[in-house]
Amino acid sequence: MIASSSTAYTAGAPSRRELNKAATRQAITDAALALLRAKGPGNFTAEEIADSAGISRRTFFNYFSSTDAALASVVHAFLDNAIQQLRLRPAEEPVLESAQAALMALADPKAVAPLAELFTLTQHSPLMANTELQAWDHCREQVFAVARERVAVTPGGEDELYVQALAGSVISCGKAAMQVWFSRRGADLSAESLAELRQLLIDAMALLGAGFNSRRHAGGAGRSSPAPAGPAS
Amino acid sequence: MIASSSTAYTAGAPSRRELNKAATRQAITDAALALLRAKGPGNFTAEEIADSAGISRRTFFNYFSSTDAALASVVHAFLDNAIQQLRLRPAEEPVLESAQAALMALADPKAVAPLAELFTLTQHSPLMANTELQAWDHCREQVFAVARERVAVTPGGEDELYVQALAGSVISCGKAAMQVWFSRRGADLSAESLAELRQLLIDAMALLGAGFNSRRHAGGAGRSSPAPAGPAS
DNA sequence: CACGCTCTTACACTACGTGCAACTTTGCAC
DNA sequence: GTGCAAAGTTGCACGTAGTGTAAGAGCGTG
Known part of the structure; x- marks a missing residue:
């Protein structure tokens, strides 16, 4: 999940607690996305997300502020x-x-x-x-x-x-x-x-x-510049 | 309203209604600013603003959504x-x-x-x-x-x-x-x-x-450029 | 097992934002 | 002025957001 990079990942010690937290977090976002797909933006409540994720409304707010x-x-x-x-x-x-x-x-x-x-x-x-x-x-x-x-x-x-x-x-x-x-x-x-x-x-x-001045939009040279000053290469 | 410039000022026809609206609007923002000064951000409610502006809570929300x-x-x-x-x-x-x-x-x-x-x-x-x-x-x-x-x-x-x-x-x-x-x-x-x-x-x-490339920050030329390419001259 | 710690849960409470139905003010015509 | 319609205000009620709190469940450790 997000673990391997930003949060958690204490290098080999993904304790049970951390796993649970990551799982619920994921469950919440999944539930939220599912509801978004199903009902459209703004047509569902925090309680619905919580129910759908199998947690209480209060716990939802422990993870996300809205x-x-x-x-x-x-x-x-x-x-x-x-x-x-x-x-x-x-x-x-x-x-x-x-x-x-x-x-x-x-x-x-x-x-x-x-x-x-x-x-x-x-x-x-x-x-x-x-x-x-x-x-x-x-x-x-x-x-x-x-x-x-x-x-x-x-x-x-x-x-x-x-x-x-x-x-x-x-x-x-x-x-x-x-x-x-x-x-x-x-x-x-x-x-x-x-x-x-x-x-x-x-x-x-x-x-x-x-x-932004170096570009004359009137001229025909409006095509995408061909990789100017390649960064890596 | 939004027509001529931004708000009101319909060129010589500031009807009573429009004046009232503008006044209430101003009263609200004034009250809000006063409360901000007095209590700090987040330490006052919509109801307090409304009371302070001499209007009802409901009317406040008619003017501003929050x-x-x-x-x-x-x-x-x-x-x-x-x-x-x-x-x-x-x-x-x-x-x-x-x-x-x-x-x-x-x-x-x-x-x-x-x-x-x-x-x-x-x-x-x-x-x-x-x-x-x-x-x-x-x-x-x-x-x-x-x-x-x-x-x-x-x-x-x-x-x-x-x-x-x-x-x-x-x-x-x-x-x-x-x-x-x-x-x-x-x-x-x-x-x-x-x-x-x-x-x-x-x-x-x-x-x-x-x-942003045209500026070499290492060089001593880091002072403010003296009005480059004056717009109105 | 028992003890601490962390997390979850239920409950209560304040505040937000909105729909609605009076009621008041304004604009306009007569 | 009087009457009327449109615009604006207000109180009420309702659902929801977000938070404090205290009790309980789960996890880690000796």
Whole structure:
């Protein structure tokens, strides 16, 4: 589950308690997703989720602070994964390239599938917007933390704006790429579709790197740039 | 209502009803702000706001969907103002310059004062985060709409990413600039402080225009760029 | 087994947000 | 002014969210 990476996983000691917690947590999100599929966003209560997951309403709130939060755990899992990928990149690498590389690892069926489903199910519902925005913002903070480490910012100095703006823009562009992808391909997880997602992410990061002025939209050169400045290769 | 500008002001016909509504609305936000000052974020209820504003609880909810929403009206007013400034810019002007110019108009005591107070009062409280994020995202959508009009995007075309990423990044950078400013100067509204805010906004937009790669943070040239590519000159 | 610790559960309580049906105010025509 | 319709306000009731609390069940350990 989420175990192996973000939470838990105390290296060989998955005690009974931890297993139970992880199981209930999973049961809750599963139940929430099932209800979302069945009834649509906003048409079910915390009690229904709890019942469906075989726990009490109170226990549900011990795990998640709201029904939205239960659903947003999908988004959180995805974004936490992204942050983890980001932290794996070498510290010397330019932050934007690290971001791009980290995002590449996420254009993967197993990673995006839950997110894609959640997105299609809640597409035009403002109910999800709240918690989803929070998830992205949480991710932004993480990116900010990573960027701050790597840019070696002087505490009260002038780099603060750079790092803040960079973190926010990276998130915004990642979001934009995913949004465009969803609007184009829906929940299509085929190889070509994922390739397009990758290209969108690359293009978005390239925009950030080269600047929004460097692109003349009037000219015919509007096609996706062919992998500008390959990060790994 | 939303027609001519943002709210009310139907050009010479502020009927009694509209005046009353505006007055109650104002009374509510005033009461909410007063309670925020007095009790701190999250320590007062919708009923208290209503009582303090001299209306019933039910009426409060006719105006705002939550206590947070009442407070966030300050943010909304500020951001709506920004959008309005943005729309006033000539359509031929590059979007980034328009954004920069629009933001300049907001680095003004009367505009930022309420925002600054709200910010200082809710600084380290996650309670406000929700609605505030929504306000910024709402603003992002507006910027997106404006940008879409001006970039003349082909419907299913490749410009969609550009516009989405641009809108999101503009918001992120504006947010970053304000955040840095607040963290440096608190609620200082002096002329120098506002000048610094303006410079931060200019720098943030310049980053977006020139790209985050164009800045080598190791070099000594880390000072604020001296108004790069003046928008109005 | 018995003892601590952690987690779950039931219950109670406050507050939120909304539908509804009076009631009051405003706008408008006569 | 009077009458009337539309818009706005209010009280009431209802379901739900989220939290404190205390008792109980499950787990880990000696």
